[in-house]
Amino acid sequence: MSLSKKNDILEELRNMYYVSFMSKSWNPSLPNKNGIKLTVEDLIPLILRSVRVQLTMQKLNRVNRLPMLELQSSVRSSLEDLGHHRNMPVIRWVGIALCHILKKNYKGIIVNEESIKRVKAKMGSNPVIFAPSHRSYADFILMSFLCFYYDIEIPVIAAGQDFQSMWVMGRVLRECCAFFIRRTFGGDSLYKAIIAEYVSLLIQFSHTALEFFIEGTRSRSGKSLLPKFGLMSMALEPYFYGKVPDVTIVPINITYERCLEDSLFSRELLGAPKPKESTRLLLRALQVLRENYGRVFVEFGEPISVKKFNSADIQTRDLRVDLNQASSFYKERRYPGPQVSQRVKDLSYSVIREQNRIMTFLPVHIMAVSVSLWLGFDDNVPLEKVETDVKYLRNILAVLGYSVELKDPVEKEIIEALKMYSRVMYLCERERTVKLHYGVASTSGASDHIRSSRLTEQTLTEAYPIVFLQIYANPVCLACIHICILNFVMCTASKVSEYTKDSLFKDYSFFRTLLQVEFVLYMEDTNLIKNDFVNAIDHMCTLNLFFTATTDKEAIDLSNIEALRNRDQEALLLGLLHPFLTGYALILKLIIVMTSEVPDHSEQELRFHLQKKLEDEISIGHFIPKYVLSMDLIINALTAYTMMGALQKWQKGESMMIRPIVSVCRSIQQDLEIRLVRLQYLIEACYQRSSFDQCRKQKFIVCKL
Template sequence: MEVPASPVASVNSASHTRSEIHYVDLLAERRQTSDLRWAVRNWKSRGNYKYGTPMSRKEIFDRVMHSDRVVYTVNQLVKEGCDEKKLVTEVDEILEQMGHTQELSIIRQFAFVLPKVMKRIYGKVWINEDGIEKLRTTLTETPVILLPTHRSYADFLLVSYIAYHFNLPLPVIAAGMDFMSMAVIGEKLRGSGAFYIRRSFMDNPLYWAVFQEYVQTIVERTGTPLEFFLEGTRSRSGKSLPPKIGLLGCVSESWLRGRLPDVAIVPISISYERTLEEKLYAYELLGIPKPPESTSGLLKAARILKENYGDIFIHVGDAVSVRGFLGPRVDRHLSAAIPSHLAPLTKGELCACESLGYHMLRRIQQGAVTSIWSVMCIRLLQTLSTGQWSLPYDTLVQDTSWLVRILTKIGAVIATEGEVEESVERSLSIHHDVARKGEDGRVHIQKLHFQPPAAKQPTSKKILFGEDTVRPAVTSLVLQYYVNQAIHHLVRPALVAVALTSLHTTGPPTVETLKSRFEFLRVLFGYDFIFETNAEGRDFMEGLSVLTWAGAASLVQDHVHLIQGGGHLFTTLLHLLAPFTLTYAATARTLALQEWADNGKLVVAVQRNVESYLNQGVGQYSALSLDSIRHAIRALVKIGGATRTASNGESAELRGERQHLNTVLEALNEPPLSPVLRHKL
């Protein structure tokens, strides 16, 4: 059968070289043959770990129950006064709630249903076949951890479907409790390999012990690939979230404590041309009542089967060796004489695991395919920020073509079919509810917000903003969601641009001065964007080199000069970060107003502050995003812009430190705080 040609161009860049990548469409064969016959075929995995031992659910439970770690934890709790029988019963209950099964009959059901749904709503599901064969080889040699991106509920069984399609070992999947509570589906997911864990349990030593032993038994004994989402939850903003290192540290411990010679971690980048939950995410980020459909209702709604959600791109990256990454960063000999169940990860080991988490997220970003729509949204959002709801079609095509050339030179992989204009036309047809080409030759951005019926609004919530704010904000956040899928390619030159703008008022800065300001901004935005540990110098040079080869800046006698105001690229980069700089500036000013005992009230106050800027004509409505506001608060606390204080037995309050906050505002090229009296609310 002829395989459809991949729409992804090859990329060669100064920073790294990727030879031509061949993608195949997983649905091509499914459109020509029987789904039922394919699902019930004689299936056998090829690529099982050569030292793995298959274990039943009961065998896994028995091993966990009688493990040194769980026995020791139970004994310690008994010494503290707990009842042993109740503790043993609790372990049984945890395992029953947590434990997975892998029933081929259930997996076949999903193998039959999933292609039928995907063929209705997606055009093609592209995957790099060479990555699959590399993964198969790795699976036979060492235990494997699969780390896919998490942007949609559609991610959950996609990796399992790929494994079934290519006859790879089926993964065991870490899932949150919210999946388990779904009627019927919860047990079906368990039967396909999902095991359920609580969202938070670090303060429960017994649950933590059972969890660790369960995960490590899967990895160390069975050799079954383990899949989990490094970010912990779906990203509502389209950007990568900071890594959660609980599971990553747990699997790394198997090597750190010498129980495995190595563990391989495989990044899997999943890129959706159109995300099922795009509008729902916009409402969630505003913190206003959701439209009548919930997320589960969205996935059940028959109307999605009538929509075109474009293509999915899946890139299976090269495996990263835990031994190779952590080896130079830790000293395993320090805990060699201690029984492994009595040797929790040290602070240094946890820091090394966090570095590994950031490294894996960068690998996932580098493997992601960027859609033309994401590039178009950069220009569409820039237009909306000026208060305009349309722009000439020819301008959109011209600017998209220019940005594609820039991104390709930087090292991005852009999904194009034919000429850029053809891809723009196709994207407008897929995203017709967001932007449409009119008969007047202009592209019209659509107003996506509608007023939900009052009777259906939750009584515990109310809309915080007026319609004049909500209407452009919903559309802006949908556009921002897709901009954020490409922003990691441009954030380094954009931060250099912001740093250069804030310093250039006093003349061209030296390279060292510019680098210092860049590093400060890099820390400040460290929760909103992914930066690898100890890579400040590399990131700075990467960002500065983009500005120099693009002709926006030049180096003259160790000073960095803007060339004619920086030009089109420089302006675009500043616009790209404008919503984030507004959010952080508004957060700094809000923190300076008073002492905050309630974090929720602080977040709402920041949104109100941002809205006041919007009412003055600033068009960056995506600055209202709750994600960025929470990240800004965390970042300002981290750098000393705010401190937590407690007095007279009261709960801790957050107090802004004006000197540090003014430093932040200066770096953002914002006016300093005005002298006002602080008050307490």
């Protein structure tokens, strides 16, 4: 992606008056020219008369003996409470304040204008959904600002109801086209019907785009979360019921050089509870906005036509019904085709993949990989080694097709990045090494918040900067995940030369399944899995890692394997997976041990028990990355093991209970055991910190599961 396609809109704003810019005459492009301007006042009577809401009220009237007038009043009250407004004076004043904040705290907002032109060219004939990645609360404010800047009608934004309770800000967000929904419906069938109808009518009749975050919440870990299907199902329902000819989904990636909430996320990953949104917290956050947050990169992905997506594998007529049949389908509480739910799922994962494909990588992402890996061996990370690793990773990301904003000389870029993160890491000029600031967790303005974690003060002090770094390293791991898995499988195999393409694919598939939640790897599309596998081999051929290119697509050439081995690149790719595979293996071991004493645990308590047990393992002194303490990793591991059939879940009262299927757990454990020990031996050997025998005696015996 060439730099000529990118525009720093902040540079332009610095050369003009904010008031004059936000007061400009504004005639925006309409995402759906066939739609109309819809207000909540327009929607209330339509929703009250809708088949879905009428049937739900009739059922509540019949079963729960609730009066119809009371139910109608409840619907009207809910809509007045959640509905959006488009107040241009408020939008313009918010924009003026935002211009001031952006200019003061950010170096640049770089937008690929070619991608926006491509999207605008495809808008106009049908409903549009904007689907941005979600890494910060700043995402939806920034999206609205970009739409204003590029003359696109401000989208209607689905926001969490917790924002609504914020004094003043809740009202401001509503006036800027936000509508508020509960994060869970809690069995409230009428509320669910209201939201579904609200979203459906916006898609059918509104002239502007609908915007929501497909991940449902902000990712604390810096990488994608599993998609949520609820809002997507509601938004696509009009298409599958034949009420609109098509829906265009626009994946969008927003990359922050420094995320506003990175310190908060680090604490939450270590077990501190998420603070309740409030205006007081917002004002406190504005105090933090005196620091340098670097650049923001925005990329609009390739628009996805739902009609074309469906017709790629399945005839659209098999999935849609005539409008006249809609009433009967509502009554039967089913979609107009047995495959619709699967297509919504396929689409949701495709949106996540496209968001990740258009990621931009900055010096901090690449530097964090090297620093976090080396910290397992020494508190002083040589700047020269960091520079070498950064160059390797820049090349790997370029081969994979990503945009990398890292210029030469690399050392200068690293030093500049270190200045931005000086509260967590710094350059020791005399020793020419990178070091961490320990103790920052308890001195960063939220000591009460982090003390609510169940970990000890010492563990929090030591783990905080490691988790902070890993948040920025995680996007690199996400981008490289397929070659990371192949590299791991090849490096830890007992006899690499005996691999066939089929046996290699089998091992790749196993570890892809294990990491499917951690890295949002879709496992329900066989062709997709095979394509990812083949592409990973091709990339490794280009990188001269293990494989030699061959014209035979059914075979792999390992004849030149020793000549092609690059220990430094191998170690970096192994290091990317190290915290995850180590954490997953230890979690499995601990579950087996814990449940041999007490077979059933509530899911919530099990998470905290596992975190404390992992803390104990680390305190013994074994070589275990402190990122294994991340609640995100623990939750993902439990979810993955449940999907693999190793854990059984069931509801008991208000608690979700977990019980291991020991035979499956031990089978997975066996596959992990030997490979994980070899992984740690190889990383140690590559950095020449101790001999093979010493590794076995002193550090790695814990991985003998």
